[in-house]
Amino acid sequence: MNNKPTLHTSLSPALLHLYDVRDSIVVIIDVLRATSTIATALYNGAKSIIPVDSVARCIELGNQMDAITAGERDGKVAEGLTYGNSPFEYPREFIADKTLVLTTTNGTKLLHMALNNGAPTVITGSFPNLSAVCDFLVKENRNVILGCAAWKDRFNLEDTLFAGAVISRIKENFHINCDSSQMAETLYLKGKTDLYEFMREKNASHYHRLNGFGLEKDIRYCLTPDGANVLPFYEDGRLVVHGK
Template sequence: MNENKKPTLEICLTPDAVSFIDLTGKIAVIVDIFRATSCMVAGLASGVTHVVPVASVEDALSYKSEGYVTAGERNGEKVEGFDIGNSPFEHMEQEFKKIVMTTTNGTQAIEAVKNTAEQVVIAAFLNLKAVTSYLKSQNKDVVIVCAGWKSRFNAEDSLFAGALALKLKGDFWWEGDEILFSTHSYSSVKNNLSKILKHSSHYKRLKEHGVENDMDFCLEIDKFKNVPILKGNILENLAK
């Protein structure tokens, strides 16, 4: 906690930047808008009881014998042999209760922080208000970790980080130029977010797979009220 008695807020624009931050006692907020964290939020808001995020395809397949639905992608495409891919609409199927998930970026970002952060929270535009309220209630230092694309910066995660930072303004002490960049960027495009992001590299990459409806859905703001939190190795909704 800083000398101003407010908790601090920092942004990592890529998962690799986490290595420069001490996460001890801090909340790590993972964001992968297109599409991992959006899938997690949507699924857990729609009847899924818990999600196990893992780093590798092999780890995911090991859960099948325990009745888990295997979900995820590599390079934007569904993993061969998995039950479902990385579309939020698939994750909202009511018959799914337990999902094990691995993705190119989002689950890797969770791996990068889960052993050092005090808490791991999953965020998306879909639950922006709910995550904002939760973080304000905790009075703990927060680090927003953008999943990016294969350890590189991407637009949608960084813009979300700016949106969340603006929601938290006044309750947290901002640290780092990443917040300055992200908040100004979001403020300048928030009224045309979908239009702007259609020019982003990841949108174009996923458009080749015909999932424009996924991306439009992922940019809906405050559709859900749940806050997924990692407990051990399992993501569950914050208890009401």
């Protein structure tokens, strides 16, 4: 009898309903750029991040709490918000001890879907906090769903590569009978020596989109492990550093 916890990968928010999140840790993955930015802001001392699914709610909460309002739609700063979704917008001297209200095209939407479906534990994952995610999942020894935010419900490469990176590190601790997890690991192992070059070579849609906005620096940062190695943990309506 196999008594290891299970691990599954949902390649898109449109597929999340196929998985029972109610007894699992759900990892929200939106590498370019929401979850990379969340990890970076918290690593740089943000008090908390409140993820919301609409620009209007973002502005409303920002006014109520005197918080920083930020977010993007289709890769650009959302209309009505001051700041966007680049990790470089949140250095320590700007974000330390502040609350950030954030809305993004894909990542915050998926986070709310997981919560609405009854997920008891939600964390966010990206290459900048890869080790923190892996260490937490192994230590907790519970079922895991790696949830890729994708792009408007369409599969994307970078979130799947991150899922594969997690799987390649922790698979010995889990029972994995999941074809999307096998595929994610295969892709990661193929591209891991230079993820940026792999994305470029495959002409990945999100690479193409962000490069069109001159955001090569963002892409490279978001594909580099452990530059902001903290664990964003969702509790009481906000993301905070786990164990802090």
